[in-house]
Amino acid sequence: MSVSTSTPDKGVAAVTVDFPPVNALPVQGWFDLAAAVRAAGRDPETRCVVLAADGRGFNAGVDIKEMQRDSGHSALIGANRGCYEAFSAVYECEVPVVAAVNGFCLGGGIGLVGNADAIVASEDATFGLPELDRGALGAATHLARLVPQHxxxxLYYTSRTATAAELHAHGSVWRVVPPAELREAALELAREIAQKDGTLLRFAKAAINGIDPVDVHRSYRFEQGFTFEANLSGLADRVREGFGQESGKEEKAAKAAKEEKGRA
Known part of the structure; x- marks a missing residue:
């Protein structure tokens, strides 16, 4: 499990997340990701950062199992602060950040790509916030940067996902490419950006952030307050328990259907 940084091209830093099996990050993982993105952006040789992930999907949000093992609220507080730091690091990165999204991009993944400057996605990429099914709230701030308000x-109320093609149609995804071409497509965009003057790019990033109509830091922090309230009241646990039971039933039904098909 790691967050690593490499330099695939001159002026380009690639920050890669690898937390098997589904890139659901533990508390420390979010802080490590934030530190890596900030360090890459501070490097005077860097003109663009590519944020990518190894494995089956880009990001599955927080590590729910880590929170379930915690008898108190320290893991929840840590996850709240860690996500806030990671999302902020992407937004505040001194140079543009290109997100290379493969497979699923859920929960905290939306916070990362919603704060990125550009998104390149594979054809199998899906984007969504299953928060209500998990007894949580948050990252509507960032989903609102990807799709129109309604x-x-x-999507938020239903916990449904949107495809890369759908987001491309809304203009929030730069390119949609076959999975095997994702990294190269993201690097291609990053190389083009990195050809610009490094100091001017930093001015441009600060200027664009300065004219944003929504304060993403305040907005997301406001959402987090409701997540904490849902957990303190016990509501989150009840929702997660119910979702787990329903998921178990669905898995059993799918398995039974598969076995029945095999006997046919």
């Missing part, structure tokens, strides 16, 4: 609300 679609954001419908």
């Amino acid at each position: 679609l954001m609300r419908a």
Whole structure:
């Protein structure tokens, strides 16, 4: 399990997340990711950062199992602060950040790509916030940067996902490519950006952030307060327990259907 940084091209830093099996990050993982992105952006040789992930998907959010093992609220507080730090690091990175999204991008993954400057996605990429099914709230701030307001609300309330092609149609995904071409496509965009003057790029990033209509830091922090309230009240645990039971039933039904098909 790691967050690593490499330099695939001149002026380009690649920050890669690898937390098997599904890139659901533990508390320390979020802080490590934040530190790596900030360090890459501070490097005077860096003109663009590519944020990518190894494995089956880009990001599955926080490590729910880590929170379930915690009898108190320290893991929840840590996850809240860690996500805030990681999302902020992407947004505040001194140079543009290109997110290379493969497979699923859920929960905290939306916070990362929603704060990125550009997104390149593989054809199998899906984006969504299953927070209500997990007894949590948050990252509507970032989903609202990817899709129009009413679609954001419908996706949020239903926990449904949107495909890379759908986000491309809304203009929030730069390119959609076959999975095997994802890294190269993201690097291609990063190389083009990195050809610009490094100091001017930093001015441009600061200027664009300065004219944002929504304060993403305050907005997301406001959302987090409701997540904590849901956990303190016991509501989150009840929702997660119910979701786990329903998921178990669905898995059993799918397995039974597969076995029945095999006997046919």
